[in-house]
Amino acid sequence: MSTTRSVIHSIDAVPASDGAGVQLKRIMSQPPHRLMDPFLMLDELKADHKDALGGGFPPHPHRGIETISCMLVGGFRHEDHMGNCREVGNGGMQWMKSGRGVIHSEMPVPEQDRLHGFQVWLNMPRRAKMDDPQYLDIDRDAIPEWPLPEGKCRVLLGSLQKNDIQVQAPVVRQETQALILDVQMKARDRVVLPVTPRKAMIYVYQGVVNVAGSDSVISVGQSTLAVLSESGDLELTASEQSGFMVLAGEPLNEPVVQSGPFVMNTREEIEQAFQDYRTGRLTG
Template sequence: MTDRRPSRRPVERLVTGQPTQDGAGVKLIRVLTQDLQRRLDPFLMLDAFGTDNPGDYIAGFPDHPHRGFETVTYMLEGRMRHRDSAGNEGLLGPGGVQWMTAGRGVIHSEMPEQADGRMEGFQLWLNLPAAQKMRAPWYRDIPAGDIPERTLPGGRVRVIAGQAADTSGAMQRDTTEPLFLDICLEAGANFGQMLPPAHNAFVYVYRGSLTIAGTAVPRQRMAILANRADADGVVLEAGPEGARAILVAGAPLNEPIVQYGPFVMNSKEEIFQAVEDFRRGVLA
């Protein structure tokens, strides 16, 4: 728990994700869609996936390109193998995180390394500032044991990025200052987190239910938190069945966002160049 109780941000609205398919037919829920990118700057996309049916995930995500942003993949259950054109390879297992900076360009694959069982987790896209979009690609695997975890009264928090419960997360980023927490609460327990008022923030509930400043947030809903100068944080209160949720926040870049599939740049001209580079085989 934080040292000082935050002044509570209210919920601006609840969002229901859209079922879709990506990769070679992987079924998932797109929670943060393209129409929310300006509102939740610097975050571009959030996908939630979770199924016991291998047919929903077994085809995976064969080779595909990216340019101009970072991907953060958090695995709750299952195993996924990453390979990319920069020579990186890693196995993402339960509780682990894969943080990849596409920068000027990378071609990678993410393929299941299991034939049955449950596959569940999230992929978050985090924008890069204009000055860093053409930086060299970068990749890091963070095993479950390397993600700081703090026990709370009635729960626990895993600090993937940023700072929470007097604990520094596994990752830090200066410009966008991302916060990425996985919070587990028992029935009736609560958790408070300080948030700079100007940072955009949302909560996604994936088990149980929460109440945030009087608003009930059921399972599989994203609560966008209102930005208010007089509110410097959020308090999450678990429902009668307890709750698990991710809390994500970051400093907006306030730059143009132009997306074409796997490329996110600041202008149409930069997108045209990314497509041409990919066609010519010089993206990565």
């Protein structure tokens, strides 16, 4: 008999502001990194009027991370030092590997003054932090779905496999076996997802989702992140119309030193990143 994952910890999202005054909900950020490893940050951007979007995210640097931006309503326009100038819309996503250095901007493209999406920071292993940067955007129609008898499950990053069924996203990260899903369910729908990486979390952005663990059922409400036990399938039911993100991955178990947009393994590497940025060598 297969086991199911239980809720071991929960975190409520808190209001925050980033970039040039963009209002958002910050779900995970700096410590406890070990609890989230290999994920570093999860932000929910949800705006119903232009003022909440401020001046977007003007040009800024990164080193040592990957960013994944997933849009539900509206989109973002991305520009970077590599010459990419691309826009993703409703239901699309962007993936960027900063590696040794990226300077980019992300400007909101609202739909009728509305914007709703998420940005995830995924840590990179020490051996890859100085790799060449990369960028990819994926339209909604190119994002595959895991077959469900009820509800909808989009595979944004990584892959899901059980028996002879495998669904693979356009971006797969072998280093962390990272998985990101966007799941939407109607009231009383039930889903069982074969989530194999050790670390797994769900963030509920709409409704209430019940996690059926081995010993109990825990309800996870809107704007809450639930950290799950490290083995078994993910069995969920919806109390009402619900939507949530699943994030899973294999821990890197490496030191994490973060300062602003840079995430490295030592303080000296962080100081070098700032010096490289000041002297124009970050992207050289």
